[in-house]
Amino acid sequence: MEETLPAPLSGIRVLDFTHVLAGPFCTRLLADLGADVVRVESSKHPDHPWPSAFKRSDGRPASYLNTSRSKRSIAINLKNENGQKIATRLAAVADIVTENFSAGVMARLKLDYETLRPLNPRLIYASMSGYGHNGPHSDWMSMNMNLQGYGGLMMVTGAEGDPPTAISNSWNDYIGGLHACFAILHVLAERVVSGVGQKLDLSQFEGSVAMIAPLVLSSAVNKTSPRRLGNRSPSVAPQGVYRCAGSDEWCAISVQNDGQWQAMVAAMGNPAWGTDPRFTTILGRLRHHDEIDGYIEAWTKQLPNTEVERRLKAVGVPAERMRRIQDLIDAHDGTEVFKKMEEPEVGSMLTTWLPFTLSLSQFSPPRPAPSLGGNTREVLESWLDLSEGEIDELKTQGVLV
Numbered sequence: 001m002e003e004t005l006p007a008p009l010s011g012i013r014v015l016d017f018t019h020v021l022a023g024p025f026c027t028r029l030l031a032d033l034g035a036d037v038v039r040v041e042s043s044k045h046p047d048h049p050w051p052s053a054f055k056r057s058d059g060r061p062a063s064y065l066n067t068s069r070s071k072r073s074i075a076i077n078l079k080n081e082n083g084q085k086i087a088t089r090l091a092a093v094a095d096i097v098t099e100n101f102s103a104g105v106m107a108r109l110k111l112d113y114e115t116l117r118p119l120n121p122r123l124i125y126a127s128m129s130g131y132g133h134n135g136p137h138s139d140w141m142s143m144n145m146n147l148q149g150y151g152g153l154m155m156v157t158g159a160e161g162d163p164p165t166a167i168s169n170s171w172n173d174y175i176g177g178l179h180a181c182f183a184i185l186h187v188l189a190e191r192v193v194s195g196v197g198q199k200l201d202l203s204q205f206e207g208s209v210a211m212i213a214p215l216v217l218s219s220a221v222n223k224t225s226p227r228r229l230g231n232r233s234p235s236v237a238p239q240g241v242y243r244c245a246g247s248d249e250w251c252a253i254s255v256q257n258d259g260q261w262q263a264m265v266a267a268m269g270n271p272a273w274g275t276d277p278r279f280t281t282i283l284g285r286l287r288h289h290d291e292i293d294g295y296i297e298a299w300t301k302q303l304p305n306t307e308v309e310r311r312l313k314a315v316g317v318p319a320e321r322m323r324r325i326q327d328l329i330d331a332h333d334g335t336e337v338f339k340k341m342e343e344p345e346v347g348s349m350l351t352t353w354l355p356f357t358l359s360l361s362q363f364s365p366p367r368p369a370p371s372l373g374g375n376t377r378e379v380l381e382s383w384l385d386l387s388e389g390e391i392d393e394l395k396t397q398g399v400l401v
Helices: 022-032 062-067 081-092 113-119 144-150 171-194 204-210 213-222 258-267 282-287 289-300 305-314 325-331 376-384 388-396
Strands: 013-016 036-041 072-075 096-099 124-129 199-203 239-243 250-254 319-321 338-343 347-352
Touching (some): 013 022, 022 036, 022 062, 022 096, 022 171, 036 081, 062 347, 072 376, 081 376, 096 171, 113 124, 144 171, 144 204, 171 199, 199 204, 204 213, 250 305
Parallel strands (some): 013 036, 013 096, 036 072, 124 199
């Protein structure tokens, strides 16, 4: 029998002060990888402000159930001096502290890196914010759409002639969370060699700009900014999303070269326009994209998108039918991207999972998101070795809320 290994971050302790999305997504990834992630919360400022089609009886929405799965929660009054002391003691035995407050908040709570480092030289301290804590815009409030706009992404997203368009689903927050997780894993690996931790300062703005590096390079060389192209490409044609038979049914087609062009024309029954000399090269097809789109859609509108996809894939042309979220859930596609999680109030829930597998390491199934302060006692017992009497006294003092 092949040897198995525990999850990669088993035994790693994360004290998580993050809220909303970017930070909680980062620490959810760490929890998925096996870390013991403890959320520090307060009943006066719970982290579930967003509207949702589903909410648990404790007010936790679907977004929270996703980003806080497999974590534990401890409720501490950080405005109480003794509450700050408990948080400091937890940080002193943690491997990682994460926070995404505005600049200065953690310092006022005496939980900043400069305060904690002498107590725990191995501590990895991750600060996440919209524009970083050291740049000229460190005091700017950041929201997903604003970051996309200021970072140049919206000016190249959307159809030509339409207003700049934001990518939906909090793109910047997820990118920021991914970059933060990557940086933390890097410092964890480096700590094995050096024996000491570091502070990392993540800017979601800079992470967003990094994701459009080819456009930045092109603009720097050509001294012009890319224009909005919708679903088209500046280098291959035809490319687009084409209407198919049925209500709101579509298929994405991307012809990469002349061979694929000829194959697509053949799959469409070799119409007369397919041999038009204006369309024989990519440059020609780019110049006459509108006309070609009309020919393609006249064909796709007669067929279900599944049939368009089948015919084009059969001849090597990249084509994928557009699927709704419910289609993804119903299909599963034989992938591991979905996992079932037992949520006490609703039973079995489907949640997304890590998009990779490891040949030896075993991951634990996702656990439901905690209730606010639902793990306070067990965390204080396991991390700080406090007795029941000591914990009860902290509750009496208003430290645990």
